[in-house]
Amino acid sequence: MGFFKTDMKRLSSKTTKQKTSQQENQLKINLKENLAYIHETLGKSSDIVTREFRIGRQGHIQAAVLYTDGLTDTDAIHNFIMESLMLDIQGTALEQELSGQQDVLHTIQEVILTVGEIQEVSDWNQLYDDLLSGNAILLINGSSACLSLGTKKWKERGVTEPEAESVVRGPREGFSENLRVNTALVRRKINDRNLWLESKKIGKVTKTQLAIMYLKGIANEKIVGEVKSRLDRIDTDSVLESGMIEELIQDKTFTPFPTVYTTERPDVVAAQILEGRVAILLDGTPFVLITPASFVQFFQSPEDYSNRSDISTLIRLLRYMAFFLTLLAPSLYIAVTTFHQEMIPTPLLISLAAQREGVPFPAFIEAIVMEVTFEILREAGVRMPRAVGQAVSIVGALVLGTAAVDAGIVSAAMVIVVAITAISSFVLPNYSMATSIRLLRFPLMGLAASFGLFGISAGMTVLTLHLCSLRSFGVPYMVPFAPFIPSDQKDAVFRVPKWAMFTRPRLISQQNVEREKTPPPKPDPLSEE
Known part of the structure; x- marks a missing residue:
């Protein structure tokens, strides 16, 4: 029995604490106490504006409006809140009726205020959330609740063209911070x-x-x-x-x-x-x-659906080729020049040997030096002011590349390979995928320098297995290639005509799969004659 008594005491104590916490979280009835508590808990912040006033000409009811300067529409507060409460009801029957009512807050909400968004708030947590997010708070003396009025307004950037995803043909609007x-x-x-x-x-x-x-x-x-x-x-x-x-x-x-x-x-x-x-x-x-x-999603551009299907397919194939160039070009150059010289035509091999005659480093060190140098130039161009960023990155690449070749630190062929690799990375329409490929380039270069083409093959095998093991919210990352879905190949590597894209991706949408019922275009009757 002692155990049950102890358990009941704990339950009673817990319930009492919850009731006490709820009571402490409730607003006070006295207006002065509420204002003093708000200013104290907010550290008397200078951007919290308080305006105390009396409602109507007789001024029987004390009130106060609080708002955060910079996040609130002050014109709405002046025109639709304070003017309505202080001037518009003067001399009306509503003023006399309001002074004798107990539920003043409800009458103000239902009859007087013309603000669209009004919510009654009775606890401190909700009051602070609304006040600091831009709403105006109306406190009435004698009421243990307040009104949260939707008056949010602040300076913001307008709708402009997105810089990271620019297109030649298509909409020019981009998201903002609102x-x-x-x-x-x-x-x-x-x-x-x-x-x-x-x-x-x-x-x-x-x-x-x-x-x-x-x-x-x-x-x-x-x-x-x-x-x-x-x-x-x-x-x-x-x-x-x-x-x-x-x-x-x-x-x-x-x-x-x-x-x-x-x-x-x-x-x-x-x-x-x-x-x-x-x-x-x-x-x-x-x-x-x-x-x-999915993996193929990062190779699709909004411009693919603004152009004809044949043009879009050609550009998309170009993106896949740029993907493999970005990933494998330095590695293949290192593997071939280090381990598999027999694969290079004799005139080209003699030319490469002549270029590398005065270079003191192996091809792997050359590639690492040039890749790291280009990554530094790329980041410097991004972080520097726009007026000089592009000029510095372009001039820096030209000057450093030419100087490195003249000084005998790297060969001219390596500069060409690194330049092709860097330019190919900009073809990918998504920045996140391009950054991933830039990261994976370095371990593949290490495998090529250690094991040649065998190392590249092993690295690509591990990379393919890793891609096939990934999932995004339960959906395989390599869909529609693995698992292979024939109906979804219409928008993977190739982009078929619009009238043939009549179904949604099968593993993405499993309820309403059919997208359109547009019939294929009929042949021109003049051509049949």
């Missing part, structure tokens, strides 16, 4: 009631707004549930950029390949949502996460 602007840009592309948007706050300190967008009835419910589950498991103080979320929700951390697709183009997000994928938008960043991601 979440609501970004969701509106997607809504403009997909005007359908099945486009669902679910919002939540993430980060215990930053409380950053996050939105999930998907097409109900097209997106796989299991994938949507998995995305929500992984986001709910995030327990961190701050989330300032979508890259932080990408690291926390991706399937496999120890891989150089990106398993979550990122973009700053609304047309790309709309196209991916229409295929059945889920978009994750975060306030404060123009980069949107798209899940699940």
Whole structure:
């Protein structure tokens, strides 16, 4: 019996503590006490503006408006809140009725205020969240609740052309740092009631707004549930950029390949949502996460669907060729010149030998020196001011390459190989995939210097097995190649005509697979005559 008595005491003590905590979290009735508590807990921050006033001409009711300077529309506060409460009700029957009512807050909310977004708040946590996110807080003396008024407004960057994903033909608009602007840009592309948007706050300190967008009835419910589950498991103080979320929700951390697709183009997000994928938008960043991601997705550009299918297929094949050049060109040069000279034609071999006659380093050291030098120049061009960044990177590459050849440190052939490799990396439309290939180039160069073509073959085998083992939110990373899906080959390496792309990816959308029923074009009757 003693055990049960102890257990009941613990339960009673826990319930009492919860009630005490809830009472402490409730607003006070006295206006002065509430204002003093807010200023004390916020450290008397200078950007928290407080305006105390009395409602109506008689001034029987004391009130106060609080807002955060820089995050709030002050014109809306003056015109639709304070003017309505101080001037518009003067001399009206409503003023007399308001002074004798007990539920003043409810009457103000229902009858007087003309602000569109109004919410009654009675606890401190919600008050601070709304106040620091840009809402105005209306406190009334004698009421243990307050009104949170939607008056958010701040300076922001407008909709501009994305710099990282530029196209020759296609839309020029890109996402900004405002979440609501970004969701509106997607809504403009997909005007359908099945486009669902679910919002939540993430980060215990930053409380950053996050939105999930998907097409109900097209997106796989299991994938949507998995995305929500992984986001709910995030327990961190701050989330300032979508890259932080990408690291926390991706399937496999120890891989150089990106398993979550990122973009700053609304047309790309709309196209991916229409295929059945889920978009994750975060306030404060123009980069949107798209899940699940596949390997072929990183070789697709929005321009592929603006041009004809034959032109798009040719350009896409060029991207795959650039991918292999970026990955294997230095390694193949090292392997052939070090171990397999018999594969080189005799005139070319004599020319390469003459170039390397005064070079004191092996081909591997040459390649490492030139690759590291180019990576330094690339990063310097990105970090420097735009006016001089490109000029410094181009002039630096020319001067260093020419000087290195004249000094006999590297051969001219190695400069050509490194230049082709560097230029090929810029052909890939996605920066994340291009960075991964730049990273993988160095271990393959080491294998080529140690074992020749056999080392390259072994490295590519391990790389292929690794790619086939990856998954993105349960979907195989190498789909539609592994597993091989014939119906999805229409938009993998080749891009078939639009009228032939009548189904969505099978493993992405398993509910509404059929995309369109456009018949193929009929032959020209004049040609038959």
